[in-house]
Amino acid sequence: MTPRSFLLTPELADHVRASSEPLDEVAAALVAETAALAERGEASPTYQIAVEQGVFMQLLTRALGVRRAVEIGTFTGFSALCIARGMPADGSLVCLDRSEEWTAIARRYWERAGVSDRIEVRLGEALESLRALPAEPVLDLAFVDADKTGYPAYVEELHPRVRPDGVVLLDNTLRGGRVLDPRSEDDHAVVALNAALASDPRWETVLLPLADGLTMLRKR
Ligand SMILES: C[S@@+](CC[C@H](N)C(=O)[O-])C[C@H]1O[C@@H](n2cnc3c(N)ncnc32)[C@H](O)[C@@H]1O
Known part of the structure; x- marks a missing residue:
């Protein structure tokens, strides 16, 4: 198995997954269909979050009482499936993405998992969709996993919308280790954001070395 945490050997990555809550049949089928898309070259093999990250996010959502x-x-909805499953039946998850094609796959699996009534997809540019949400501090959780150069603006727009003690998760903040040797515009954007967040008094910040790096922010 290819490790998604770049510092793990394949054997350790297997151990991590074997020692965590297993995926059920619906989530496993979604992961398999997404892997097949990647094998056919129709999507990036690194788009979907790592399985163990999904398990962690579901547990965190439930433990925080996210509504x-x-x-x-x-994308094809794995992270959203995990968040939605961690919520109570009257929970609400708004998903922002510009791809109708990929989110159509997601909707099939949310339906199968019985969580589609908690999820609303807003198609379009994520920053515009985010700005269209009321600037009221009502969000318990936000997960950011889109264009990396957009992260600073997403964090700014999320700040007034997240409640005090609410949490923001930012994916890919280790950039496969390239934060130490940034090569692309995306790498440089994440390096600058990591430095800015570490000294931003509005957030309590930790960069967890889970999968490709998951930064967790708590709004002070
Ligand atoms: C890394 S994938 C998300 C993976 C997903 N969280 C999962 O676990 O399967 C990134 C997604 O962000 C979307 N995206 C990237 N930039 C965007 C933008 N500016 N506005 C809206 N969606 C965007 C892409 O269409 C893609 O579906």
Whole structure:
């Protein structure tokens, strides 16, 4: 198995997954269909979050008692499935993505999992969709996993919308290790954001070395 945490050997990555809650049949089928898309070259093999990250996000959502959440970057819906499953039946997750094709796959699996009534997809440019949400501090959780150069603006727009003690998760903040040797515009954007967040008094910040790096912010 290819490890998604770049510092893990394949054997350790297997151990991590074997020692965590297993995926059920619906989530496993979604992961398999998305892997097949990647094998056919129709999507990036690194788009979907790692399985163990999904398990963690579901547990965190439940442990925090999240009822209202936003996701920026939904793709075929695995991370949204995990968040939605961690919420109570009357929870609400708004998913922002510009791809009708990929989110159509997501909707099939949310339906199968019985969580589609908690999820609303807003198609279009994520920043515009985010700005269209009321600037009221009602969100318990936000997950950001879209264009990396957009992250600073997403974090700014999320700040007034997240409640005090609410949490924002930012994916890919280790950039496969390239934060130490940034090559692309995306790499440089994440390096600058990581430095800015570490000294931003509005957030309590930790960069967790889970999968490709998951930064967790708590609104002070
Ligand atoms: C890395 S994938 C998300 C993976 C997803 N969280 C999962 O676990 O399967 C990134 C997604 O962000 C979307 N995206 C990227 N930039 C965007 C933008 N500016 N506005 C809206 N969607 C965007 C892409 O269409 C893609 O579906």
